[in-house]
Amino acid sequence: MTGARLLQITDKGPRDGGVGRVVSLQAAALSARGWTVTRLRLLRPGSHAGGPADPAETLAPVTVAPRLAPDAPVMAALERAAAGAALIHLHLGFASLSPELIRRAAALAPLAVSLHDVSPFLPPRGEGLAARLRRRWLAPVRAAVWSEICASAACLIAPSRFLAGLAAEAGFPPGRIALLPLPVEAPGLAPVPASACPPLLVYAGLLDREKGAVLAVEVMARLRAPAARLLLLGDGPAREALRARAAALPPGRVRLAGRQPPSEVARQMAGARAVLFPSRVPEGLGLSGLEALALARPVIGYPAGGAADWLRDGETGLVPGGWSPQALATAIDRLLDDPALADRLGRAGQALVAANHDPGVAAEALQTLFQSLIGPHRRVA
Numbered sequence: 001m002t003g004a005r006l007l008q009i010t011d012k013g014p015r016d017g018g019v020g021r022v023v024s025l026q027a028a029a030l031s032a033r034g035w036t037v038t039r040l041r042l043l044r045p046g047s048h049a050g051g052p053a054d055p056a057e058t059l060a061p062v063t064v065a066p067r068l069a070p071d072a073p074v075m076a077a078l079e080r081a082a083a084g085a086a087l088i089h090l091h092l093g094f095a096s097l098s099p100e101l102i103r104r105a106a107a108l109a110p111l112a113v114s115l116h117d118v119s120p121f122l123p124p125r126g127e128g129l130a131a132r133l134r135r136r137w138l139a140p141v142r143a144a145v146w147s148e149i150c151a152s153a154a155c156l157i158a159p160s161r162f163l164a165g166l167a168a169e170a171g172f173p174p175g176r177i178a179l180l181p182l183p184v185e186a187p188g189l190a191p192v193p194a195s196a197c198p199p200l201l202v203y204a205g206l207l208d209r210e211k212g213a214v215l216a217v218e219v220m221a222r223l224r225a226p227a228a229r230l231l232l233l234g235d236g237p238a239r240e241a242l243r244a245r246a247a248a249l250p251p252g253r254v255r256l257a258g259r260q261p262p263s264e265v266a267r268q269m270a271g272a273r274a275v276l277f278p279s280r281v282p283e284g285l286g287l288s289g290l291e292a293l294a295l296a297r298p299v300i301g302y303p304a305g306g307a308a309d310w311l312r313d314g315e316t317g318l319v320p321g322g323w324s325p326q327a328l329a330t331a332i333d334r335l336l337d338d339p340a341l342a343d344r345l346g347r348a349g350q351a352l353v354a355a356n357h358d359p360g361v362a363a364e365a366l367q368t369l370f371q372s373l374i375g376p377h378r379r380v381a
Contacts, residue, residue: 004374006035007085009078009105011042011062011096018287019116021262023091025183029363030370040081042074042096068100075104082108086374092149094119098141099148106152110373113149114157117284118305120146121166146170154373157366159285160306178369182285183359186294187266194273194297194346195339199228201300201332202272204265204288205279207236207256212278212301214238215325217245220253222329225336228253230276231268235259270295273342274335277301277311278328285309289317290357293349298342300331310356316349 008027012020027037039057060077068075078101082088088105090113105111120142149156150172158164159182168174207213213232220230232242235258246254260268265288269275275292282305289299290310299317301307313319318335320327335342 004035004086005084006030006037006370007082007088007109008037008039008091009042009088010039010091011044011093012091013041018291019091019093021185022116022182022287025185025359026089026363026366029183029359030367033363033367035367038081038085040077042093044096062096062098062101068098074101078104079108085109087112087370089114089370090153092116092120094142094145097145099144102145102148103152106154110154111152112155112157112370112373113153115159115163115167115284118163118166118282120149121170155369157369160309162282162306162308163284180365180369181357181362182287182290183362184287184290184294184353184357185359186353187263187270189266189270189295191296192270194342197271197273199225199336200272201228201230201274201276202233202269202292202297203230203276203278204233204269204292207232207234207238207242209238210279210281211236212276212280213242214245215278215280215323215328216276217242217249217254218325219328219332220249222325223336224333228332228336230254231272232256233258233260233265233268266291266295269297272297274298274300274317274332276328276332277307277317279304279307280323281305283307286311290353293317293346294353294357296346296350298335298345298349300328300335310349310352315345316352317345 008023010023012023027039031037037056041057041059042062043059044062058077058081060074062074086109088109088111090105090111092113092115156167156172156177157180158167158177159180161179164177164179167177203213203216205211216230229252239256243256246256269292275297277286277289277299278301284306286307289307292299293310293316299311301311303311303319311317311319318331320331
């Protein structure tokens with residue numbers, strides 16, 4: 001496929017978490033295989049561009065609406081960016097899409113759409129009047145966007161069995177759904193067995209109740225090991241409440257480090273005994289857990305949604321016997337008391353990531369799929 005041109009469309013920049021890293025990893029891997037990859041980054045109202053990630057990236061502000069005028073700036077940007085593209089790869093982000101943008105993209109080239117989370121199937125989360133009004137306003141747009149994807153996309157790419165199932169239940173033709181692994185890059189850090197690390201637990205993600213950040217802090221008062229520490233990496237609506245809860249514990253027991261760049265998150269995970277993944281909501285895949293496994297760190301948490309593809313009790317991590325703080329504490333105590341168990345789970349998790357999520361293997365699978373779509377608007381079987 002030397003010289004074939006691929007246009008990526010995303011609303012995630014290089015600093016926008018796991019999806020942004022996946023977009024960049026896929027672009028780099030396909031470029032190394034001879035593809036010419038360009039990117040159209042959609043800028044939501046109030047978002048910070050941060051400048052193009054590279055000269056092949058075009059920035060375009062968007063207005064989310066059921067209908068867009070043919071001469072809307074984002075439509076013109078799409079026309080320019082898609083010139084000569086053999087394929088368009090859309091990384092689904094409902095906060096930036098209108099059905100007419102999808103329809104136009106599919107008319108310009110075969111359209112492959114990647115799912116990354118459960119947002120197409122669940123209402124936006126959040127509390128308060130503003131969040132309720134936003135849900136009400138977005139509901140018809142989201143429904144129209146999903147309907148257009150079902151009608152126009154040549155292929156829907158799901159990173160987990162859970163998301164593939166939800167997409168089929170929501171009306172996307174199962175014969176056009178491809179289950180493909182996401183790439184997980186192994187950081188270039190010196191490997192250290194989990195047992196050689198202090199009893200440090202790391203939580204990396206959104207600081208809110210549903211993602212389990214509150215549960216992670218509550219559990220620290222129940223652990224038997226007095227030396228156990230918890231490091232919270234991230235930001236979110238529960239930050240100040242968590243800070244108050246942490247202040248009620250012995251000094252140093254819990255530390256909130258705020259949002260950190262991916263390299264620092266990896267460094268902190270690599271220095272921990274285990275990583276906590278206590279999300280109460282179904283995850284599309286749970287990239288932070290996979291990134292922990294890539295570092296040979298066992299994960300303690302709940303295999304909700306797509307996380308069931310990699311979080312296996314007694315194999316790559318530990319699943320508590322319930323959702324209570326005491327159940328989670330029991331699982332953590334078990335791991336802290338058994339260094340050999342921590343090492344065994346860490347090695348198995350690292351092997352799973354190497355086998356299923358190696359960037360080269362993931363890129364080869366993606367390229368094979370893309371090759372099947374190029375030409376007349378063929379459908380994936």
